[in-house]
Amino acid sequence: MRLCVPIPCFFGDMPFEDAVRRAASMGFDAVETYAWRELDPDKVRGACEECGVEFASMCTTEFRMTSPEHRRLWLDGLRESCEGAVKLGVRRLITQVGQDTGEPREKQHESIVSALKEAKPILDTYGVTVMMEPLNPLVDHRGYYLTHSAEAFDIVHEVDHPFVKIVYDIYHQQVTEGNIIPSVTNNLDCIAHLHSAGHPGRHELQFGESDYKVIFAAIDKAGYTGSCGLEYNPTMDKEESLRVAMELYGKK
DSSP: OEEEEEHHHHOTTSOHHHHHHHHHHTTOOEEEOSOOTTOOHHHHHHHHHHHTOEEEEEEOSOOOOSSGGGHHHHHHHHHHHHHHHHHHTOOEEEEOOOBOOSSOHHHHHHHHHHHHHHTHHHHHHHTOEEEEOOOOTTTTOTTBSOOOHHHHHHHHHHHOOTTEEEEEEHHHHHHHTOOHHHHHHTOGGGEEEEEEOBTTTTBOGGGSSSOHHHHHHHHHHHTOOSEEEEOSOOSSOHHHHHHHHHHHHSOO
16 A cells, blocks of 8 residues: 555645655655646646656546436536546546435435446546545534445445445544444455545544554555555644654555
């Protein structure tokens, strides 16, 4: 497993291509971001190729999947995001599923499944993986629909497509349900990317209740070879925070 730098958390005050070089100089070989429309594809791809850094993921432009009436907007946003991803050299897109609409959960669940099934031709055309993200409703995302990993895994199996996965955020799932190691290691077929932060507070990994050395060792042993984004709000100097994260959790 490799550590990944979410650029907005640490280097959002500089051009993205310069942030890629900064992350690489600190020993990281993967970065990610959220919004992408303002990025210059030539500059970004050039910096990534120059530094040997993977642009691991970015977000779709539309997140509403729980309501069928918004499905066309989500699909159009997915297509636009896939086009942008190919230009930027990205192969994974994060999408949220949207707020709980108040409809019966089985209807919202089916709306998400149907949206992802309709997305298959788009994903096949561009060769891009879309990753749903379960989020915690207790601290950060009140009213969000997809909160438990088991339902997210069920959706992946129902859609049954190699380009439909989830991003498993260890912080969010620690807030919501715990049971991190079994949830991840028993479902690696559904997981394409990881996020992490210390809980409580969503700060550095070493300041929370979760022992990330134990978690990462178990995930590595289970065979996960992807990356894990350090998606937290640093309390230390940002570069020092990343140096400590690499020292504590990076590959030696």
